[in-house]
Amino acid sequence: MAVDTVTERFQQAKRGVGVSGRGPGAPRRGRPSTPLGRAGLTLAVFALPSLILLVLLNVFPVGYAFLQSLQNGSPSTLPTEAPFVGLQNYIDTFTSPQFAPIALQATIFTVIFTVVGVFGSWAVGLALALLLRTRIPGNAVFKVLLLLPWIVPVVVSSTAWNFLVATPQSPVPMLLNAIGIENVNFLGDPVLAQVVVCIFKVWISFPFMMMMMSSALASVDTNVYEAAKMDGATGWQAFRGVTLPIISRTTFISWVLMTIFCVNDFPTIFLLTQGGPSTGVTGATTSLIILAYQYAFQNQQTGPATAIAFMMTTVLVIVSVILFQRIKKASIE
Incomplete structure (x- = not known):
C-alpha cells in the first residue's frame, strides 16, 4: 500500500499536480482580488484632494449662486440674512412690468449679437482660410497679421475702435462727412451702436474661426x-458638396465654442458702449450678461442677476446639446 501511494505521488508530480492536489493550472485559493486592488486604492487616495478642490472651486460657487437666485439679497448680504423668494426672480423675468421689457430687449440683442458673432466670424474665417490655402505672395506674413485682432487684448482693440468711431471728430465720422454723409454718431444712435458692436465682435473673433477652419481644410x-473636377463639378459645387461636408464636424464644434463665447462676452460690449445708448427701456447694446452685471453690482440685486445667469446657462446647454448631436451625425456620415 505504501509503495502504491509513493508511486501515485510520483505520477502526480510528472503530471504537474502537487501533493495537495493543486497544480499550476488549478485555481488559487485565498482572498479574492478586487477590481481596483492596492494600486487603485492608492490612486484614489492621491486623487481625493484634487477632487475635493474641484468641488470647492466649481460645485460650491454654482450652488451658492443658485441659492442667491432664490433670494432677494445684495452682494454684501449673507445667505442666512437675505429673504427667500423662491422662483419669484425667474417669474419676474417674464411677467414683471418693470423687469420683463428690459429682459426681453436684452434677450433680443443677445440673440442678434450671438448670431452675427458666430456666423459672421465663421464666414470671414472660412473665406480667409480658403484664401490662405492658395499660393499668394507673403502667405506666412498674412497669417500672422490676420491673427492680430485675436492676439491683441480686447482693451486695446476697444480703445482703438472708440478712437475711430466714438465722437463726431473721430476719423471715420470725419471721413464720412467729407464724402457728404453728415452727422453720423455711431455710438450715440441705438441701431448704429448695435451694428458697431456686432462688427467689432466679428473683428476680434474671425482669427479663431480662421484657425479652426484652416486646421479642418x-x-x-x-x-x-480633382475627382470632383473630373466629374464636371464647378468650384461652388465642389465647395458645397466636398468642402462643407468634410469640415462639418469642425464647423459645428467651432459654432458651439463661439456661441458660448458670444453669450458670455462681457468685455467686448462693456468696453465699447457699456451697454448704451439708452432706448427708454434699457441700453441698445445691453446683453443678458451686461444686464446681470448691472443688476448685481449697480442695482445691488443679486437675485435677478443670478436668475438671468442660470437661464442663460440653461439655454447654452440646450444649444450645445443640439449642436453636439449634429457633430455626432457628421462624424458618422
Missing part, C-alpha cells in the same frame, strides 16, 4: 477636388 485630400 488641411485634412482635406486634394485628390477629392
Whole structure:
C-alpha cells in the first residue's frame, strides 16, 4: 500500500499536480482580488484632494449662486440674512412690468449679437482660410497679421475702435462727412451702436474661426477636388458638396465654442458702449450678461442677476446639446 501511494505521488508530480492536489493550472485559493486592488486604492487616495478642490472651486460657487437666485439679497448680504423668494426672480423675468421689457430687449440683442458673432466670424474665417490655402505672395506674413485682432487684448482693440468711431471728430465720422454723409454718431444712435458692436465682435473673433477652419481644410485630400473636377463639378459645387461636408464636424464644434463665447462676452460690449445708448427701456447694446452685471453690482440685486445667469446657462446647454448631436451625425456620415 505504501509503495502504491509513493508511486501515485510520483505520477502526480510528472503530471504537474502537487501533493495537495493543486497544480499550476488549478485555481488559487485565498482572498479574492478586487477590481481596483492596492494600486487603485492608492490612486484614489492621491486623487481625493484634487477632487475635493474641484468641488470647492466649481460645485460650491454654482450652488451658492443658485441659492442667491432664490433670494432677494445684495452682494454684501449673507445667505442666512437675505429673504427667500423662491422662483419669484425667474417669474419676474417674464411677467414683471418693470423687469420683463428690459429682459426681453436684452434677450433680443443677445440673440442678434450671438448670431452675427458666430456666423459672421465663421464666414470671414472660412473665406480667409480658403484664401490662405492658395499660393499668394507673403502667405506666412498674412497669417500672422490676420491673427492680430485675436492676439491683441480686447482693451486695446476697444480703445482703438472708440478712437475711430466714438465722437463726431473721430476719423471715420470725419471721413464720412467729407464724402457728404453728415452727422453720423455711431455710438450715440441705438441701431448704429448695435451694428458697431456686432462688427467689432466679428473683428476680434474671425482669427479663431480662421484657425479652426484652416486646421479642418488641411485634412482635406486634394485628390477629392480633382475627382470632383473630373466629374464636371464647378468650384461652388465642389465647395458645397466636398468642402462643407468634410469640415462639418469642425464647423459645428467651432459654432458651439463661439456661441458660448458670444453669450458670455462681457468685455467686448462693456468696453465699447457699456451697454448704451439708452432706448427708454434699457441700453441698445445691453446683453443678458451686461444686464446681470448691472443688476448685481449697480442695482445691488443679486437675485435677478443670478436668475438671468442660470437661464442663460440653461439655454447654452440646450444649444450645445443640439449642436453636439449634429457633430455626432457628421462624424458618422
